[in-house]
Amino acid sequence: MYDIADVLPAGTISELEPGTSLLIAGPAMSGKQDLALNLLAAGLDGANGLLIVTTNESAAACLDDLEQRVTSLDHDRVGVVDCSGSSQQQSIRDIATQRVSSPGDLTGISIGTAKLMQQFTSQDISSLRHGLVSVSTLLQYLDLETVFKFLHIYTTRISDTQGLGIFTIDNVSHDPQTINTVMNEFDGMIELRETETGERKVRIRGIPDAPSGWQPL
Amino acid sequence: MNDSDAPVVLIVEDEPDVAETYERWLQDYDVRRVETGDSALAQLDETIDVVLLDRMLPGMSGADVLAEIRSGAIDCRVAMVTAVDPSFDIIEMGFDEYVTKPPDREQLRETVERLLHRATLNGELQEYYSLVARRAALESEFTEDRLESNDEYAQLVERIESHQADVDETMGDMASDSEFVGAVREIMDDSSGTDASDGDEFTDLTE
Known part of the structure; x- marks a missing residue:
């Protein structure tokens, strides 16, 4: 089981079955990336490895985000596929990074993740949390059909390797039909929204035993 | 032969x-x-x-x-x-x-x-996608109650399930690095020039 204790509201879910992939959906600035990183970083307390595909943020920024969450981060357990187009190569200290020229290069992304996974395997790390932030960027570069096919292949890989997948999507910049189609590839969805008073709320769908309805995050 | x-x-x-x-x-x-x-x-x-x-x-x-x-x-x-x-x-x-x-x-x-x-994977995924997209279109158009009594919807749900089993069988072992990358390469090689017609197909359904 993948431990996610204390990330989501008490009484919802505190662990996830190996092979699960979740989609975090919410409008801009609703905390999707924060929540994704919290769910991913929760594994660094245990013996999990972390493999993040980042489309907007550079690998260096991603590493900073993780260091804010985990005291004495073990750099050997983090790998990043950076397709943000950033050129800050020098600022990445010692985490394994694979660069892909564009978020539209799905073959490059798959090769990058496969290389990082081999590295984890050689370190005997078999429980991997996979992050992909974000699906929305892929949809800016590729048509829905291609992104759908890729998500089918990638979430199947996560399931076949007993990993945990955490993906994000902006559910305001795409129509409901697109979100619904993408959702087909995931075991469950975590929706986020911000109330008028600025409070963040979360709703979990598709995960057995998780209470339905909006809860404060 | x-x-x-x-x-x-x-x-x-x-x-x-x-x-x-x-x-x-x-x-x-x-x-x-x-x-x-x-x-x-x-x-x-x-x-x-x-x-x-x-x-x-x-x-x-x-x-x-x-x-x-x-x-x-x-x-x-x-x-x-x-x-x-x-x-x-x-x-x-x-x-x-x-x-x-x-x-x-x-x-x-x-x-x-x-x-x-x-070599058949892209075609199978394409068909699977068009079924899922069609279901998504129906779901955003109709309420749950109306979908429950809709025969086309029920058939669609069944076809999606059986199709998914076929696709997953064709994909092979996604734990294998070479099969995984090969599968992604397969959908990327063919991704140019396949979009327009599919998009039209489900627009019609919702109008």
Whole structure:
């Protein structure tokens, strides 16, 4: 089981079955990336490895985000596929990074993740949390059909390797039909929204035993 | 059995004895044989499904031939035949599979079959996608109550399930690095020029 204790509201879910992939959906600035990183970083307390595909943020920024969450981060357990187009190569200290020229290069992304996974395997790390932030960027570069096919292949890989997948999507910049189609590839969805008073709320769908309805995050 | 519908396998191997052996093992396919990289590229066209490419060729190397294939418009599956264990390199170079030399009959046939099987993946995923997109369209159009009593919807849900099983069988073992990257390459090779018509298909349904 993948431990996610204390990330989501008490009484919802505190662990996830190996092979699960979740989609975090919410409008801009609703905390999707924060929540994704919290769910991913929760594994660094245990013996999990972390493999993040980042489309907007550079690998260096991603590493900073993780260091804010985990005291004495073990750099050997983090790998990043950076397709943000950033050129800050020098600022990445010692985490394994694979660069892909564009978020539209799905073959490059798959090769990058496969290389990082081999590295984890050689370190005997078999429980991997996979992050992909974000699906929305892929949809800016590729048509829905291609992104759908890729998500089918990638979430199947996560399931076949007993990993945990955490993906994000902006559910305001795409129509409901697109979100619904993408959702087909995931075991469950975590929706986020911000109330008028600025409070963040979360709703979990598709995960057995998780209470339905909006809860404060 | 060598009818024109049989999948086409191009063997690129400079040792005639070895190439003949492969051809015998693959006799139920339409096999073509060449001895150099240059002639392989000259032979390459849309009809070729799988290329068995020897790593050590006189003149142009297997890796160079592959790079040429990948940079061109022809999308076919390429297995490297090599005496040395190539480890991860083959994936980065763009090979779909590798066979260690000398291969045995079963090994060679399994590799060719796996690659031919994968050739159908994009089409199957495309059909699966259009079913899922259609269901998504119905779901955003109608309330849950109305969907429950809708026969088309019920059939669609059933078809999606059986299709998913087919797709997953075709995908193979996604825990394997080469099969995973090969599957993604398969959807990317064909991704240009497939979009417009599908989009129209489900727009009609919702209007």
